Amino acid sequence: MPELPEVETVRRGLQAQVVGRRITRVEVGRERTVRRTSRQAVIDGLTGATIVCVNRRGKYLLCPLDTGEELMMHLRMSGRLLVAAAGTPRPAHTHVVMHLAGEPAQELWFVDPRTFGEVVVFDPVNVAVELPELAKMGVDPIADGLSRAQFAGLLRSRSRQIKALLLDQHVIAGIGNIYCDESLHLAGVRWDRPSDVVTPREITRLHAAIMSVLGEAIEAGGSTLADTQYVGVDGEAGWFQLHHRVYDRAGQRCLTCGKADIVKVAVAGRGTHFCPRCQK
DNA sequence: AAACAAACCTGTGCGC
DNA sequence: TGCGCACAGGTTTGTT
Numbered sequence: 001m002p003e004l005p006e007v008e009t010v011r012r013g014l015q016a017q018v019v020g021r022r023i024t025r026v027e028v029g030r031e032r033t034v035r036r037t038s039r040q041a042v043i044d045g046l047t048g049a050t051i052v053c054v055n056r057r058g059k060y061l062l063c064p065l066d067t068g069e070e071l072m073m074h075l076r077m078s079g080r081l082l083v084a085a086a087g088t089p090r091p092a093h094t095h096v097v098m099h100l101a102g103e104p105a106q107e108l109w110f111v112d113p114r115t116f117g118e119v120v121v122f123d124p125v126n127v128a129v130e131l132p133e134l135a136k137m138g139v140d141p142i143a144d145g146l147s148r149a150q151f152a153g154l155l156r157s158r159s160r161q162i163k164a165l166l167l168d169q170h171v172i173a174g175i176g177n178i179y180c181d182e183s184l185h186l187a188g189v190r191w192d193r194p195s196d197v198v199t200p201r202e203i204t205r206l207h208a209a210i211m212s213v214l215g216e217a218i219e220a221g222g223s224t225l226a227d228t229q230y231v232g233v234d235g236e237a238g239w240f241q242l243h244h245r246v247y248d249r250a251g252q253r254c255l256t257c258g259k260a261d262i263v264k265v266a267v268a269g270r271g272t273h274f275c276p277r278c279q280k
Numbered sequence: 281a282a283a284c285a286a287a288c289c290t291g292t293g294c295g296c
Numbered sequence: 297t298g299c300g301c302a303c304a305g306g307t308t309t310g311t312t
Contacts, residue, residue, distance in 0.1 A: 002305060002306090003305060003306090006305075032288095032289085059305095059306075059307095074306085074307090075305090075306090076288095076305085076306050076307075077289085077290095077304070077305060077306055077307095078289085078290075078291085078304085078305080078306095093290085112289095112290095113289080113290050113291065114288085114289045114290050114291080114304090115288085115289055115290080116288065116289065116306065116307080117306090133307085133308095158281080158282085159281090159282085160281085160282065160283085161282085161283080164282080164283075167306095169306090169307080176305055176306070177304095177305060177306085178305065179305095223305080225304085225305075226292095226293095227291080227292065227293095227304080227305095229291095229304090229305075230305070247305095267283095267284095268283065268284055268285080269284075269285070269286085271303085271304085
């Protein structure tokens, strides 16, 4: 579920609420959430540690600890991070609880019904071994910045369907299904265009579309869909879904041209939404 | 190399 | 009302 704008919204919430606070006690319910290492490794790595800051790379949250180790959390499809007053009844599927020192007494919950998400404590010195995917991650358009020239180079480096390329985290980190479809629509580019034959003018439009869609979605606190799965650390919903022009709008009139209906097709198992009139 | 399909899980919404 | 199926924001793995 959460893509770059949602993870960035969570990052900002954590930065404001948990940085500088010591973790006094850790509970790990479901072992699957800590499958990368072990329940004990996560408990031992976090207990007594203080979160120094909260960073984001693509959809990965990375929190350096004062112990020299680092906490990584990935929400995958259904993960949520919530900060709540100590003792508040926990939602179903709360798999990891970190008790935070200080006033007011609070807890950080990792909640994840589908259990695809994970929590890892690792030593940055061994990052290549413990989290090899981090080293292979592509450029983050927001955290790293992405110039038009750099973007053009990435598109030309291979010949793939443009949507597959934009979703490939090894190329560009952070774009997921919603923001991919929205960016392609805003740029007027069809999902199945080969990446290496997109014209310079289209590259300019697509680059601008990606930066603007991600930027505005972050400003809107992300997209909270009908199932209200995604919320920020305070439980607040985002509102970028109100600005979606294609995602989840199959069969509805295109808001841009007002003449064609939005089409939804399955591409490699992903729902793909586009306007057959606006996107060439 | 690129493009799928399946796998990992649970919850929800829809058609019958 | 109840049941079964399709599908969902991500990523990895294996197969054409």
